[in-house]
Every structure is written in structure tokens, then in C-alpha cells.
Amino acid sequence: MTTDKDSNEQSPELPFRSLLYRFLFFDWLFRDVGAAGTRLERHAAFQHNRRMSRYLPVYLRRWSFLTAFDFALGVLFEKVLQAGLLSAWFFTWSCVTLTGMLVITVAWLILTHARLS
Template identity: 35%
Template sequence: MTSFQDSVLFRYFFFHWLFRDASVKELYQRSAAIAHNKANRHHLLAYLRRWIALTLLMYFAGIMLEQFNTMACVFFYTIAALCTCTIAKITVAWIFLGKHQL
């Protein structure tokens, strides 16, 4: 039986499985992990587009429910706010993985 973290839905929205941990003490392993992460940097743009689409969908669902004067719009606005945090995280990762070391 597979866990939720191995499912296609999880991998469609969360990108952590693409990258390696670069906090190891061994210099060669850390260098290899950083090179691997920089090579997979381009995938972050696809994840960024997915999260932006999900944020807009939740935001507009909140707007539509607000027109009917229901409190259910709070749920969708909260999800949109949490998605915005993930967009910021992806953007920062994309920027920093693109920087060259001096």
C-alpha cells in the first residue's frame, strides 16, 4: 500500500521529492546535492504555475461565495492565503538556486 506522499496528487503539487538534501557534512556529497538541485531548478516554474492557478481558483471561489453573503468564503480565502505562502517559497527557491557561487 502506498502512502499519500507517494501518490501522483502529492507529487503534482509538492516538489520536495525532486531535490536532495544539501546539508550533509561531506563536501563531495554536498556539492553533488547542490548540483543536482540546480539541475532540477527548471521544474520549479511548473510548480509555480500550478500554485498560482490554485490560488486564483480559491480566491475567485471566495469572491463568488461572498456575493451570496455566505461565510463559506472564509475557507477559500484562507486556502488562497496559504497558497500565497507556497508561491513565495517556490519563488525564493528558484531565485537562490539560480545564483552562482563566487
């Protein structure tokens, strides 16, 4: 029988900020190909990144939800509550999250359809 102390030693929990960061941003999944020293290390890092690219649609789904949510809040504040400044805030964030969706899509397309030379 394991106690709570034993289970905490086996899998340390991340702080909420780190979990939230990992939930929204995907850079922690990938390795820096440019930092690799040899050709073999670059190839290994690139292959790792190609394998990790399978998680990018999950992040795309999360960011599309954020985009729709921010846009809906912008519409709510503009049409229903007549709060122009708050609606502009949420419309701006919907544009920012839409840009994040484009970055995720391009990264996914490059990693999944790249040809090795």
C-alpha cells in the same frame, strides 16, 4: 507483444495520493545538502538541486492556479451566495497558496542565481 502484466512489472504505478502529492509539492525532486557528509557530496547534491530547479516554474504555475481558484471561490461564496464562513475559508486558502507561491519563487531564484564559493 506485451501484456498488461508485463507493462505493470516494468513501470509500477504510484498510488493516487502519491501522485497528487508529487503534483503539488516539489520536495521529492531535491536532495538534502545538509545531510551530505563530504564536501564533494554537498557539491553534487547542490548541483542536482540546481538542475531540478528548472521544474519550479511548473509548480509555480500550478500554485498560481490554486491561488486564483481559491480566491474566485471566495468571491463567489461572498458576493453571490452570501456564505461568509465559506468565503473566509477560501480566502484563507488563497493566502496559504500565495505564501506557497512566494516560497517556490524564492527557492527558484536562489537555486538559479546562486554563486558557488
